[in-house]
Amino acid sequence: MFQGTGSNVGKSVLVAGLARALTRRGMKVRPFKPQNMSNNAAVTADGGEIGRAQALQALACGVAPSVHMNPVLLKPQSEHGSQIIVQGRVWGHRQARAYQEVKPLLMPAVLESFSLLQAEADIVLVEGAGSASEVNLRRNDIANMGFAQAADLPVILIGDIDRGGVIASLVGTQTVLPASDHERIKGFIVNRMRGDPSLFDDGMRFIAERTGWAPCGLVPFFGRMKELPPEDTGDLAAGWQGSGALRIVVPLMPMIANFDDLDSLRAEPEVSLAFVTPGEALPPCDLVILPGSKATIADLDFFRAQGWDVDLRAHYRRGGRILGLCGGYQMLGRSVADSGGLEGAPSQRTGLGYLDIETELMPTKVVRQIEGSLLPSEAPVSGYEIHAGVSFGPGVTRPLVRFSDGRSDGAQSEDGQVCGTYLHGLFDSAASRETVLAQFGRTSDPFDNTQRILSALDALADHLDDHLSIDQMLSLC
Structure with a gap:
C-alpha cells in the first residue's frame, strides 16, 4: 500500500507508473483505492462509477476498469457534503461529519472488492487517500492505516520534496502515528525532486536513520506529467496553455x-x-x-x-x-x-x-x-x-x-x-x-488519445525503473 504525507504528493501517478512497470515485467497487476474523493469520475462497462485515477491505473495494467478498483467514491456536492458511491452505485448522501460515522458500514464492501482483485492478480497496488497522519480521523478509517490494518498490508510512504518540508513531513508522520501503524511502514519514497539529486543524499540518509524505514528512491520531476489526465482541480493550470491560434x-x-x-x-x-x-x-x-x-x-x-x-x-x-x-x-x-x-x-x-x-x-x-x-x-x-x-x-x-x-x-x-x-x-x-x-x-492532429496516454505511461514506467528500487519494494511485500 502506498500512502502519502499529504494530498497531491503524487500517489496516483506513482501507482500508475509502477503498475505499468510491473505489467511490462509480465505480472498481473491491479490498482486499488479503498476510498477516493473526486468529481472526475470514469464509467465502467457495467455502468458503475470509479475515480478517474483508478481508470488510468487500470489502463496502465492493460485491463478494463472495474468498480472494485475504487469501491468507495465520494463526489463533493458542496464544501461540506458528498454523494457516496459504493461499488459503482449511488449509496447515499452525507455531510462530512455524518460520513465519519457511516464508514464502518462501508468497510465490508471495501474488503470484498479488495479480495476479488487479489484473486485475479499477482500483486495489488493499493493507494491511500490524503495524509497517512490524520490521526483525528483514525477511529473509523477505511482509506489509510485503517485499511492497511484490516487487510494486513505493508506500507510505503510518499513525500513530496517540491512543496518543501519533506524531511519533517516523513519523520513527523512516524512521530504522530501510534506504533501499531508506523510499524507497518516499511519504506519511503521522496517524489518530485528538481535539480541535482545528490543534494538530497544526506536527507535520504537522515530520514532512513531516524525512522528505520528503507529508502526506496528519490524520484525526479516527471517532465511528461501534463500528458496524463489530471485527477483534481488543483492540477488544472490557470492561464493560457498551448500556442495555437x-x-x-x-x-x-x-x-x-x-x-x-x-x-x-x-x-x-x-x-x-x-x-x-x-x-x-x-x-x-x-x-x-x-x-x-x-x-x-x-x-x-x-x-x-x-x-x-x-x-x-x-x-x-x-x-x-x-x-x-x-x-x-x-x-x-x-x-x-x-x-x-x-x-x-x-x-x-x-x-x-x-x-x-x-x-x-x-x-x-x-x-x-x-x-x-x-x-x-x-x-x-x-x-x-x-x-x-x-x-x-x-x-x-x-x-x-x-x-x-x-x-x-x-x-x-x-x-x-x-x-x-x-x-x-x-x-x-x-x-x-x-x-x-x-x-x-483549423486542422486537427489525428492522434489516438488512448495511445497518447499509453506512451506517457511507458515513459513514466521507464522513469520509475531508473529512479526507484522496484525489486526492493517487491521484497518488502
Whole structure:
C-alpha cells in the first residue's frame, strides 16, 4: 500500500507508473483505492462509477476498469457534503461529519472488492487517500492505516520534496502515528525532486536513520506529467496553455466535474486553452466551453456571481461560439429545476437562455458507456453519460449527437452558435476533433488519445525503473 504525507504528493501517478512497470515485467497487476474523493469520475462497462485515477491505473495494467478498483467514491456536492458511491452505485448522501460515522458500514464492501482483485492478480497496488497522519480521523478509517490494518498490508510512504518540508513531513508522520501503524511502514519514497539529486543524499540518509524505514528512491520531476489526465482541480493550470491560434476558454467553477473531457483538445497543436479562475473576466476567444458540474444550480449561481454571464453575452454578440457539456449543457437552457432537492434544498433557476430547453434534475442517475456520431457530420464519437437530469423542449429537435442505439442527445441553437450535450469524451475521437476544429478553419492532429496516454505511461514506467528500487519494494511485500 502506498500512502502519502499529504494530498497531491503524487500517489496516483506513482501507482500508475509502477503498475505499468510491473505489467511490462509480465505480472498481473491491479490498482486499488479503498476510498477516493473526486468529481472526475470514469464509467465502467457495467455502468458503475470509479475515480478517474483508478481508470488510468487500470489502463496502465492493460485491463478494463472495474468498480472494485475504487469501491468507495465520494463526489463533493458542496464544501461540506458528498454523494457516496459504493461499488459503482449511488449509496447515499452525507455531510462530512455524518460520513465519519457511516464508514464502518462501508468497510465490508471495501474488503470484498479488495479480495476479488487479489484473486485475479499477482500483486495489488493499493493507494491511500490524503495524509497517512490524520490521526483525528483514525477511529473509523477505511482509506489509510485503517485499511492497511484490516487487510494486513505493508506500507510505503510518499513525500513530496517540491512543496518543501519533506524531511519533517516523513519523520513527523512516524512521530504522530501510534506504533501499531508506523510499524507497518516499511519504506519511503521522496517524489518530485528538481535539480541535482545528490543534494538530497544526506536527507535520504537522515530520514532512513531516524525512522528505520528503507529508502526506496528519490524520484525526479516527471517532465511528461501534463500528458496524463489530471485527477483534481488543483492540477488544472490557470492561464493560457498551448500556442495555437484557436482560443478556447473554460470557466473554472467550484463543482467542475469530468474535466478530462478537455484533455484531447489541450493536446491539439492549433489550440490554446485557458481555465479562467474566479475573479477574472472571460477573455476574448473563439469558443467558450461550460464543463460538467456535480452541482448545476450552485455552479450556475457562482457563474453569475462572477459576472461571467455578462462576459458570455458579449462573447455571443461578437459571434463567438458556446459549447455546454453535461452540467454546462443544462446551464445553457431556459431553466434548471431541482424539485426533489437532489443538490440541496428544492429550488429552480432561470438558465442562461442560449438553448431552447428546460432541465429537471431527477433522482435516477444515468451512467453508461456509449457510441454514436456527431451531427450533422456523422463523425464517430464514443464516451459515456453520467448525469441526473432530463432535458426537454424544442431545442432537442436539433440534437448534437446520435447514439448507436438510435437515441439522440443534446441541442443546437437555430443560429448554430451554441450547442450542448450530455456526452463525455466528445473530443477523444480524432474524427470529432477534426470536425470541430474545421468549423473554425483549423486542422486537427489525428492522434489516438488512448495511445497518447499509453506512451506517457511507458515513459513514466521507464522513469520509475531508473529512479526507484522496484525489486526492493517487491521484497518488502
